[in-house]
Amino acid sequence: MEQNNRTLYTILVFSENLAGLLNQITAVFTRRQVNIESLNVSASSIKGVHKYTITCYSDKETVDKITRQIEKKIDVLQANYFTDDEIFIEECGLIKISTPVMLENPQVSRYIRIHDANIVEVNPTYSIITKNGLTEDIESLYHALRDCGCVLQYVRSGRIAITKSCIEHLTEYLSEREQKYMASK
Amino acid sequence: MKDPITGAEALMRSLENEGVDVLFGYPGGAIMPSFDALYDHKKKLNHILVRHEQAAAHAAQGYARVSGKVGCCIVTSGPGVTNTITGIADAMMDSTPLVVIAGQVGAAFLGSDAFQEVDLVGVTQPITKWAYQIRRPEDVAWAVSRAFYIAKSGRPGPVVLDFAKNAQVGTCEYEPQHIDFIRSYVPVPEMDTDAVQVAADMINASRRPLVLVGQGVELGGAQKELVDFLEKIDAPAGCTLLGLSALASDHPLNMGMLGMHGSLASNVKTQECDLLIAVGMRFDDRITGKLSTYATQAKKIHFDIDPSEINKNVKVDLAVLGDCKETLAAVTEMVSKKSHREWIDSFAPFKEKEQKMVIDKEVYPTEGPIKMGEVVNCVTEETGNKAILVTDVGQNQMMAARYFKFTQKRSIVTSGGMGTMGFGIPAAIGATFGAPERDVCLFLGDGGMQMTIQEFGTIMEQQAPVKIILLNNNYLGNVRQWQAMFFNRRYSFTPMTNPDFEKIASAYNIPCQTVVDRKDLKDAVKKMMATKGPYLLQVAVEEEGNVLPMCEPGHDVDDMTMEFK
Structure with a gap:
């Protein structure tokens, strides 16, 4: 990006x-x-x-x-x-929407399906949607729902990432450090 | 089972365990339990009572810089320790090993804005190598050992221990600790022999090498390795302010100080060399002048212990990480013996130019008011160039750096990175404890002197043999010089209305003399050096004297102003 x-x-x-x-x-x-x-x-x-x-x-x-x-x-x-190509990335979005609007407008549940999001809570007042993925995916769902006028709250987590490398550098580094220290004794 | 002891007592034993023999400090509420314990240890731990906590930090710096050991101070919480902040920041900039122990309110009161509470770890984190709060007596031995290990290992620096009162009075079983390994901390990067080989190849291929000597050479104890290296490759060298005594001033390859008020030759040749070899220095802006034009013609090798210094200011072609004592020796082994006669001779015309245009007028004047440079020269000659030089900050510092001569290592104590006025007097006191067998000569101005003048009290009490040379021009001279050069001579708040310094000195029982006439200077210096104990020599110097040559801020490093009227 x-x-x-x-x-x-x-x-x-x-x-x-x-x-x-x-x-x-x-x-x-x-x-x-x-x-x-x-x-x-x-x-x-x-x-x-x-x-x-x-x-x-x-x-x-x-x-x-x-x-x-x-x-x-x-x-x-x-x-x-x-950079983004060197790591696996994930973020999580939470969106609270109005249940009456969702029931009125079939577009809302369609967007949730298309974006492969989950509904984790439904009550007569509101529903809660979770969506994992990249920033763009989460933002895309949020914008679609916002345009339907049903969003009550929205929050997106910070990025978490794991390296794609086949070597676990930190583990190796730590054992190397300990070994060298022991050897110096 | 061992008898439990208090955390305060554990602190004293831990300090003794670390080989501490001198502490600079000032008692107060939250550190009282530790001072109470100190009362029983005062034979081994010589506590020097300063008159203001800032001086405790600077004195510990002076002690550390000349002795190579960790400087240690002990002060109370709140204002006590915030007064040491300038010294801590100074030690961080100049890589001086320091352990500052401060009292803190009891753990139960933390965060409640209790009396004399300050978030010390929060305040000092950005200016320390490590800052830690001791909340339990059983952590004392571990924390003290870790503090000393971090302060002195690798690139040295200051460490703060924030010692909660409950941890001082609470009891624990004491077991001496000896920490010499922290898995997250690599004090000395391992030498890469490939890099050393590449360095050797670059040096062998060079026809006009120039070596930049920094304080890293002193910190690494690599003074001899440096000389061996220089002599084998026959390369001229320039020194940074803090690196001045790493190489004897009279060594034929020493081309003088680098940078803003450095020697013309070393700065001009920086822009002509084909290989720049920086050893244990950090390319400060006072050294490089305008960065974008700095030595762009040259390939550059950087020997340093701190990976975060590489490419920080100046991009280099090769980094040789490690302890320069080891890396210099290794590269010396690999390079071929060289002679660069012609290149070295090419420095001479610039030395002559500076001699004629600046040095002769500054050091050997025959008429007019006394010049700062001639005072420095007179003192260094009288000491046989063997004394420790301590300076304050400003014109006095630059003149002393330019004209004081060094024959021994670890002989300059000055505030380089921070440029702390008021550093001089306390640092000189510390230096007398760090090297009791050597002469300590302090140069300062009438401005800086008054920032820590209360330390005359410490000098009096300890009879600390500091030879204080006050270059009095009744101005904040360095700022006045800049006002003259860059602000149209508008002397905004630089003229000083000064007290009678002789009267102040005599109130503290410090022998004193004032010199106004050139003809009295030499005898006065002789008398000062022959006097046992402290001495104040006040010299009335030219009021509007300027430090020259000067590479003005933002100018190319070889563009030096030689005259200013």
């Missing part, structure tokens, strides 16, 4: 689970006046390691500097940046 000659980069950061790290990471963006488009923090597959998925529009040079300055933080294990 491009915007004003800038690419949407996804930065994946792995860190120890210590208080205050999120602040340190976002401060690197603030100092360089780069806006964070989305941010997700969760557990990772390694015990005690947190994973940050951060997206921002930037040029390669800047995102490279940002990533290295993040990695420099003592408790950050690794930071890498990716």
